[in-house]
Amino acid sequence: MQLIAAASTLAAAPAGAAATPRLRYLRPPGSRREPEFLARCIRCGQCGEICPNRCISYFHGENGLASLDTPYIIPRDKGCILCMKCGQVCPTGAIAPIERTAEAIMAGVRMGRAHVDTRLCLSYQGQTCGVCYRACPLPDVALYVGMLEQPHVTDKCVGCGLCERACIQMPQAIRIIPDYS
Amino acid sequence: MSSSNRKPFFLWRHLNKLRWLVLSTVFAMLVILPYVHVYQNYVSAHAYDLLAPSEQRFYDLMQTLTEPLTDDPAEDLDAIKGNTWSGTFWGFKLSDPLAAAGQMAASLKVFGPFLLTALIPILATLLLGRFYCGWICPATFLYELNSNLAVWLQKLGVRTGHRHLDRRLKYVVLALGLVLSAATGAVLVAAIYPPAIIGREIYYAVALGGFGAGAVFFVGTLLFDLLVARRGFCRYLCPGGALYSLLGRYRLFRIQRIVENCNDCAKCNAVCEFGLDPLRDGFGQECNNCSACIAVCPTDAMTFRVRFTDQPDQGPGHLGRQYRKQHAGEGRS
Numbered sequence: 001m002q003l004i005a006a007a008s009t010l011a012a013a014p015a016g017a018a019a020t021p022r023l024r025y026l027r028p029p030g031s032r033r034e035p036e037f038l039a040r041c042i043r044c045g046q047c048g049e050i051c052p053n054r055c056i057s058y059f060h061g062e063n064g065l066a067s068l069d070t071p072y073i074i075p076r077d078k079g080c081i082l083c084m085k086c087g088q089v090c091p092t093g094a095i096a097p098i099e100r101t102a103e104a105i106m107a108g109v110r111m112g113r114a115h116v117d118t119r120l121c122l123s124y125q126g127q128t129c130g131v132c133y134r135a136c137p138l139p140d141v142a143l144y145v146g147m148l149e150q151p152h153v154t155d156k157c158v159g160c161g162l163c164e165r166a167c168i169q170m171p172q173a174i175r176i177i178p179d180y181s
Numbered sequence: 182m183s184s185s186n187r188k189p190f191f192l193w194r195h196l197n198k199l200r201w202l203v204l205s206t207v208f209a210m211l212v213i214l215p216y217v218h219v220y221q222n223y224v225s226a227h228a229y230d231l232l233a234p235s236e237q238r239f240y241d242l243m244q245t246l247t248e249p250l251t252d253d254p255a256e257d258l259d260a261i262k263g264n265t266w267s268g269t270f271w272g273f274k275l276s277d278p279l280a281a282a283g284q285m286a287a288s289l290k291v292f293g294p295f296l297l298t299a300l301i302p303i304l305a306t307l308l309l310g311r312f313y314c315g316w317i318c319p320a321t322f323l324y325e326l327n328s329n330l331a332v333w334l335q336k337l338g339v340r341t342g343h344r345h346l347d348r349r350l351k352y353v354v355l356a357l358g359l360v361l362s363a364a365t366g367a368v369l370v371a372a373i374y375p376p377a378i379i380g381r382e383i384y385y386a387v388a389l390g391g392f393g394a395g396a397v398f399f400v401g402t403l404l405f406d407l408l409v410a411r412r413g414f415c416r417y418l419c420p421g422g423a424l425y426s427l428l429g430r431y432r433l434f435r436i437q438r439i440v441e442n443c444n445d446c447a448k449c450n451a452v453c454e455f456g457l458d459p460l461r462d463g464f465g466q467e468c469n470n471c472s473a474c475i476a477v478c479p480t481d482a483m484t485f486r487v488r489f490t491d492q493p494d495q496g497p498g499h500l501g502r503q504y505r506k507q508h509a510g511e512g513r514s
Contacts, residue, residue, distance in 0.1 A: 035366055036288070038287070038366055038367040038368075039284070039287040039288035039289075039366045039367065039368070040284060040287075040288055040292065041367075041368065042266065042267060042276070042280040042283065042284050042368050042371055043266075043368060043371040043372075043377065043381065044263055044264065044266045044267035044268075044276075044280070044377070044380070044381075045263070045264070045380065045381050045384050046262045046263040046267065046268070046269060048218075048384070048388070048389075049214065049215065049218045049262050049263065049384060049388070050218075050259055050262050052221060052222060052225040052255075053222070053225075054218075054219075054222045054388070057389060058381070058385065058389065058393065060393045060394050061394055065365070065367075065369075066365050066366070066367040067367070068367075068372055068394070069371065069372065069381060069393070069395070085259070089259075089262055089263075089269050091263075091267045091269070091274045091276050091294075091295055091298050092267075092284055092292060092295045093292060093294065093295065
């Protein structure tokens, strides 16, 4: 199956069609949209090497041949701390260089958006939690809490995944829906 | 026609040692940088107390090693990153010309800033030919050790491969790699280019806990070199080598034979990793200026010259038996 999938990814010629992901992963912050990212990334591994949080891993073929050796982030394993170093070190601009300010990050980073599962979230079950709110690097902007610290995600969320990493529920009640568009 | 005024520069005999020093330094850097990355993570996490004892020993070692070089660990340890495929030195970026070619093929457009990072390597290749293959490539480091292993295996009676394939095969591989990159919209040449693979795989092994698929490919190339053709991948298949051969065709610095000093011993042909024919002035675009033939020559008949083209075949060496037979009687008084 893996081979057939890889072959179909290969066959799915010019750009666009190659980006039908089968896994839920994030690209590093500031990455271009998937087809352009794949065309620009030369698989040098510098983004992972400079990541102080070591949240960037590399595909080995489980996501098709086209994204072999490209960087990805699984937010439940380790979220992105938005240090923006990977964009500075990327030689090809596959990850765009973005300044480390809240405005620049909100304007330039589109890794995905957090989604709260109210059936799992403790705060929606009558207990107060608020861990995701405390983990959020953009509190009250990307994520605000209402009554009983019930989290609400706004469209300013960049999808860094720190809330998903921090969620104390198992499985996690808040998760990033990646933006592959 | 006195040979005294055609002596090569005496230090060029030792260039091969310098080359091994450069090769091993580059390879050592590829191993050290991932460890720096792991150490950096410990530093930024401020979690020394939470480390396992073995990790604490590693931390202490790295701290001792890097302390004299770094004022501010968070900044200074970021200074050198990457590998020979693409690297960053204090914000100055250098990339492999093949990376630029592959990226242009995959995206079907030119991305200026990235092409600029490949400019210095391209200019150096125009001047020095395939010097990358002989002097820097981390795969060469392992492939030459592999060649030495083949010699030892032969001494033990194991049959190793000495087939000769068509050198033009690698241009086909290069063209195919670029066409497939363009067709899929992904830089696929990165997956079949050994130095890029080695840079990545060492990082995976050190920092991410294990080798990836590229390691299998690389072991395959080692076995190919051992069992099918000596240095076969570099000679016949490497897409990067093909690109540098094309760029370095009219290189300025080339190795040449001084026919007056040559005694036809053919040690240069035996030592040439790329299977060229220095004895008959057959270097061509394939020569990687590794200077192994200069180092091995017993009569100092090999030297570097500044020329755009090779000498045509200069005939048998003047110290050799064949030349002396042909010219018997001449110059005798």
